[in-house]
């Protein structure tokens with residue numbers, strides 16, 4: 001069912017409904033300031049209704065055969081694929097990333113949906129030998145119940161699908177609270193679920209603030225899993241609050257990712273990878289390269305290449321196919337990057353290029369691609385997440401020094417090394433303390449069939465994507481079937497006395 005143009009609603013128990021608050025918040029285009037739509041400012045009571053619907057739907061959804069759940073996901077994947085052009089364009093308007101990247105974000109959602117639909121006929125458990133005769137032993141995955149899906153603004157399609165698809169195919173139901181900066185893409189995804197024939201109550205969407213809707217999801221006793229992607233500060237609050245009802249908490253948090261460039265690296269290839277990783281999505285990727293750790297011997301050559309290429313990047317509205325770098329998501333994000341440029345200056349780093357707003361008649365939240373030079377390893381711009389188009393060049397002496405600098409931050413999401421030395425590459429794979437490592441490629445570009453997530457303050461040990469994601473949304477059940485027809489005591493009857 002379509003909702004009225006430009007005014008959107010929550011989707012609870014298979015119906016599009018207004019919030020009981022009667023209030024709306026506005027969603028605007030970060031490149032132009034144009035209004036995109038109005039969304040309900042939902043309350044605790046709206047959230048409770050959605051959880052109740054998901055809780056009720058769980059009773060039957062968990063019993064749907066997984067291959068049948070998967071058929072619905074296949075249909076969702078096909079609808080996403082058919083609507084890719086429309087979703088892509090809307091994403092650029094709502095979130096700001098350029099069209100090619102928005103298309104990649106939607107594609108990641110399509111890939112994940114097909115992949116998890118495939119799991120409907122796999123979802124492997126184990127069969128193992130039993131120690132007693134006439135006894136069978138196996139383990140099976142079981143769903144947990146209602147999953148709260150709380151997402152950030154930067155991947156409006158990829159991140160919700162990373163969470164929803166494994167949650168659903170394994171038999172859970174969901175209440176989805178998207179970021180208030182990108183509610184429209186979330187709404188479009190839920191419309192597709194409805195069109196694909198997902199039974200009512202299996203997915204519900206409640207728009208609104210983190211402190212109201214999000215907070216209630218963390219506290220609600222019927223929510224069994226919280227899957228959260230966002231900032232470290234909010235993530236810690238999520239873990240703390242969820243602990244009161246012993247929820248399973250899955251956290252994907254910040255990053256301060258480094259690309260190492262050794263003195264034997266192909267500098268042109270490295271410069272291309274750095275540019276893409278640092279300034280793609282205007283640096284608003286959790287895997288963005290916000291540090292470049294470069295061997296002293298090639299520092300000047302790399303810096304010159306980076307500055308030249310950064311200055312050639314075209315800034316503007318992402319709908320223009322000529323544009324390379326779109327706006328930041330909002331004024332607060334823009335102010336934050338600019339504040340870090342001030343911090344870099346105060347700490348004695350060089351501003352090699354950028355370091356200022358970009359205006360040129362554009363209305364949006366634009367910032368020039370920025371490179372801080374001769375950054376020392378413990379400066380704030382070398383250790384704190386900026387989440388904007390800014391990267392810090394940090395000189396290093398050798399491989400050991402490069403790895404030590406890379407590991408010197410509280411986060412551990414992605415890392416990369418450019419080198420032609422296979423020994424150096426394998427040492428980096430072993431010693432870089434991150435969940436993802438790239439060799440001769442930048443820090444971004446994860447594929448959905450491998451685990452995604454990080455160490456240290458990037459998360460709490462769970463992983464998205466690949467079969468690893470299934471562990472977040474299922475509980476193992478061990479099953480013993482004794483067909484001997486008599487009492488058999490494990491560890492006792494079949495042992496020498």
Ligand code: NAD
Pocket residue numbers: 150151152153154155177178179180208209210211213214215218229230231232234235237238252253254255285286385387413453458
């Ligand atoms: P954020 O933490 O501000 O918000 C994330 C979500 O949490 C939003 O939906 C928000 O409404 C909600 N929220 C806020 N307060 C809440 C509360 N008290 N209870 C429950 N929910 C609450 O993050 P953001 O600014 O949207 O996204 C940027 C951050 O996300 C960056 O730190 C980035 O590194 C991180 N991120 C991480 C990954 C990853 O996979 N590791 C991926 C993308 C983004």
